[in-house]
Amino acid sequence: MSLLEVTGLSKRFGGLAAVDDVDFHADEGEIVSVIGPNGAGKTTLFNIVTGFYEHEQGTIEFGGHNIAGLQPNQITKLGISRTFQAVRLFPAMTVLENVMVGQHSRSRSGVFGSILQLPGTKQEEQRIEEKAREMLAFFGRALLPRADELASGLAYADRRRLEIARAMATEPKVLLLDEPTAGMNAREKEEVIELVGRLRREMGYTIVLIEHDMPVVKGVSDRVVALDFGRKIAEGTYEEVSSNERVIEAYLGTEHAETA
Amino acid sequence: MATVTETAAAIARRRAARAGSAARRGLRGGLLGGVIVIYLAAVGLVERFNGTNVITGVITLGPIFFLAAMLLTGYLASRDPKVDGQVVPVTARDRLMAGLVAGAVTGVVVGAFILLFNAVNIRDIFVSLSPIVLGDILTFGQEPAVGALLQVGVAVLLAVAGASLRLLNPANRKPFVAGLATLLIVGVMERLLRVMLDTLGLETAWLYRRGGLTTTGAIAMFAVGAVVSYLATHRAAIFQRLAGERRIGGGDGGALPPSTQENLAFGLGLASLGLSGFLAVQGLVGEPASGGLLILALVIGLLAIGVAAVTVRKRTGGSARGSVRAGRAGIGFFAAIAGVFVIVPLIVGVFLSHAMVTVGIYVLLGLGLNIVVGYAGLLDLGYVAFFAVGAYSMALFTALQSSLVTEGVGEFGSGSQVAAEQPWTDFWVALPMVIVIAVVAGVVIGAPVLRLRGDYLAIVTLGFGEIVRVIVRSDWAAPFLGGSQGIKQIQPPAPDVFDFGSPQNLYYLVLVFILLAIYVSWRLQYSRVGRAWAAMREDEDVAEAMGVSVIKYKLLAFAMGAAVGCLSGAFFAVQLSVITPDSFELLVSITVLAAIILGGLGSIPGVIIGAVVLVGLPEVLRDFAEYRLLFYGAILVGIMILRPEGLIASARRRRELHERNIEARFAGEYAAGEAEAALTAAPGEAKQET
């Protein structure tokens, strides 16, 4: 059974169909890439799954439960976490604090605990910090030594890393990455390919990513889904999708199809 | 490819050319200065404060306004101009030149104004431009023609003086300015200070005479300000010398490690404590024993701890690592300040204690609004609604003329003075009920507006504030809330516990709740809840994606803000014992907002400072009451332009504003990336360029 299963999903903005009757699923432990031209509905799909947009039709099931209509924070708590196309950190918080916010839905202390400094609250705070450091440590020396610096002071690639670390701190089962290699150079892209592999291997995540860079798509995906004008036009292995005529016509162009 | 490099000197020359000549800058500054002087006269400040002695027999406050403006004109006109965001340094000669021209232009503008309007009567339009202003104050009591000439002379003199301030080493300029400021403040606050000194049993005749300073007093105050400022400016050097002496044989003349500085500051605090202890003993055994000295001793001691704590905070607050230590220092600071606030009412007498209760009420309001605006980032312009709810609930519960108890006794709201024998309940019973009502009010007002964007939220909350006021005043609600008559005979807390009839004792009650509110705010700020608020404030969508229920946390902020606001309203009702709708104007919301912004959004000491400055000073300086709002407006605009993080910024807020400004300048993620890459790659070159 699929961990995340979307069927017949539709969403319009004004008269424009952003997502049109899309079926989509991700099995446990799978890495799925979503490709397609701009405005094909990739990010809209993410936004619907994570509860930021309401959809008009279709079902979204996560682990066998219908999650349509839930608030984003509730969906995060159930175990779906995401990053954003343009990196969106809390710039005035430290690197560590950013990740600690990710632990929000895995902790519970409230106003009274905080005011009275109950032992439980103190312990929880300690646990949150430990967990956050653990997530930073996943990225080796890139983030942990800078735990107390401002997030806004990080270099661009590190910001992308921090965003992933923050998403990891929500302890998700499914991780949605929105263009994790945007604005990166070839070497950094290589690193992302490796990182995505590690995320599955070491953390056991199921990963869905939106990606434009075909070598990256080739490097990481078990399965590729191609969208165009809100509709799914192809699905399958990288080889299958990249040689699909409709994908070549709508998205890849001839040159890429040949190199693929 | 050509590689003709422009030399640094050539670049500087070109910038200087584009910055314009000193005379031009002076002309511009002078025109502005002239307009400002005329504004000060037209708006009435010059005339209104002509009777307020600063140095009795020498100068009053009215002329000081325009004289200060002239000094400032010279000072500003002689600054280094900026081209393309780069400062272009100018020579000393150019500075004086710019100051001279600015002064001359200011003087000519003002002089022309005097001559013109001594001929034409415009009192019918500008009510403040009376013959006294135009024919006496601005002309220094001379004939118009002579006066106008005098103005030119004085303006030139002051503007050149202002410009020459720039020539001084900053370390020497500060004491001079501080001296002048001290003189002015001590002079203007004559009433407050004299009461305090009298209570302490100290001699004041040498200092004050007929509402102003004596000449001796003025000189002394200038000296005090200058010396203190000098010591403060050279604090690092003094620290170093002290440290060197203490660590004989250390032989390390370099910068001190933070821990040493902390110890030093602490030592200084202890020394002051010792001094205060000595004074205390003097006060106890002296002949006759003086309570005043005792109190003075305590004040000095507490202030000393405060200073020490602040020093530590300053030195460690820079790094995030230091935040824990800064937090501890913060506790010390609060303890010290709280201690001062405990003692002060004993010195200042009844009238000022009343004023302090008012300040306390606004501090509470500020702390509440700080949770909503400072922590959760929800700009609430209708905060007065909670103040009103608190005050009216307390009044209904505890007034003799409340509609809860006068039913059947007489028709309420008709202006008849019917009073019951007993209020509906006692203050202590009413207080928890008020808080419950507050939380409900917070949720009711908060719930509908949760999804609104920042400035829409501001306007809608402003609307709520107005709705509450209009309903309270209306005939419709009059049978219940008393209409424009309000509710009278609100009973203070039962006297058998502690007599709250006196303003001093009520003050302590308020103080207890302020401390409670501070503790709550402070704990929340660094907790999971505070983190969720901060995340929400920085990026609502992302906070939600990280599992923060934005709705829940917004409601929580509203409810907590409402609870504190209502509490404050309850005290307000008790303080005045009569409440009317007039006390719940939009102005209250604006004042509180101005106070927390002046102090620094999100900063707890900032709230206190803001409330003291914006509410306490006008209470003390009654003369200013009329111009209070004018100053609020100017302060709000000025603070936003010059120091948007407020006087005492919370660390996080400072980062946020800094961040935003940089980002605005960078305009675009990738350009920002480039800047940062350059920063990490070549810090040396970055320095070289600045």
Add this chain to the structure above:
Amino acid sequence: MSEATTTVEAPQRRLFLQRVPWRAIILIGLSAILLVGIVLGTAATLQQGRFSGADWTRLAVGGVTRGSVYAIIAVGYTLVYGILFLINFAHGEVFMAGAFSTLFVARALDEAGMLNGSPFLSIGILFASSMLISMVVAIVLERVAYRPLRGSPRLILLITAIGASLFLQNSFRGFFGAGSTAYPNIDVLVGQMSIFGVAIQRKQLIVILGALILMVGLYLFIERTKTGRAMRAVGEDKEIAALMGIDVDRVIVTTFAIGGLLAGAAGILFVFVFNQVNYFMGFVPGIKAFTAAVLGGIGNVLGAGIGGILLGVLESVGPRLVLTGAGIPSPDQLQPVVAFGVLVLVLLFRPGGILGSEEEKRA
């Protein structure tokens, strides 16, 4: 890490509870109650028959008149908001500045006997004076208070605007005094006439017509001229506008100037209706006009017009129509409640305003 153990723990029942759109239910419930209340109140009022048809018409015409003034002020908010995303809180004071200062022009004209001697010329002079003064105040405001803060967070700009509002208000209080003063009477404005059987005072007609002309003129200016197009471009993207060769600073100043001109004109229209000026007169109409701008969809010039008139009528007719029947004394006291109540409701159900775009995208 074993994938096999991955289960999503969420009891079906809790999920159901979480999915219930509580907010929507509360909102719909709230509006249902309101609607029932309005219908019942209205029915009761009409049944009592305390007011005749002529009374209602009179109220409605009064509402349209007042709304026309709101509309013209509202345009100033909308223009500035459309470009700087700033609620120019001080705009009400810009309006006050023109009307209050022109009082002295009116007095001078009156003393010279011109005001009723050549009334149309005089009215022209009054408009010119008020518009000019308001424009100057608006430009100075932009230069001194807002320009140094270009690019700052919106909260900072809003607070600056509040400060500027207080400062202007109290400066004029200092200049001209704290009391309310009546404008001298202009005889041509007095009198009543009937258009299609609707009784209307002459001054009301002038206000409505004047507002209409100004609105149409402004609309054409923004949609048809190069400067208008530049204003819209600056509103969308300042940097790219500069890249098109548009002098952004100048466009912003122009926007403030136009807002000021209109506010000045609104000031004179206001005086025609209420005949009184004081330093505080800008505050309430300012807030109401802002409400009107939001009502119509802020950033949208036509919306400001529609919102203004709608608000005026609702305010004028609403309280009596709904509240009299409910037995509430002096319903007109509750006018602000109607104004702000409408604002809150509009923002709740249509955050973009009546003419605003619906797509308030969140992510």
Add this chain to the structure above:
Amino acid sequence: MSDGAAVLELEEVHAAYGAVLVLNGISLEVRRGEIVCLLGPNAAGKTTTLRAILGLTAPTAGEIRVEGDRVDGLPTPRIVAKGITMVPENRRLFAKMSVRENLEIGAQLRSDDAGIKRDQDRVLELFPRLSERLSQKAGTLSGGEQQMLAIGRALMASPKVLLMDEPSMGLAPILVEQVFKTIREINEQGTTIFLVEQNAKMALSIANRGYILRGGEIVLADTAQNLRDSAQMQEAYLGG
């Protein structure tokens, strides 16, 4: 193609954000009729170079000349008036205006109605898709159409040099090909082009010459052909 006269020259240009130096003495030139590309890794200062040329970020030192006239320090609109304009990264159209208005506003500084008409016809010929959508709001166009409109808008200024900031950014591979084809076409019609790109391969396939920027300095300048074959370029581009 190139007649050799320099239209755009940068000489020892420095630029900084606050205290942070981003450009550390850039010198380059673009001659009439050329396509010149500026390549370099992330955060090398490419975007800042374009911003400095247009005065969006004021250079702190150095000279920028257009046909020999100094333009550094001038406000952006006056630089645009000298004949420089840009197709910005991510297109940044005026989404609420119609396609027609977007084109018209590109010619905001011009008053030669005949010339404007001619250029509009030329743009519509280049992008026939746009002529079908003249009265549609720009925000409703697809990604590819938006890129066309962005280029068309810039062409309406009839620039001497057209700056392009990462025209391939965020576009589907098929559109990337099209965009580069269009760029070559525009160049063949006589517009000089200065191109900033991440996609070095594509850029070098259409350019005459190229500069490699790294850490705010030009590390390599050569013909496109040589750069394509150069191992040094690979190293400069990818290194560290």
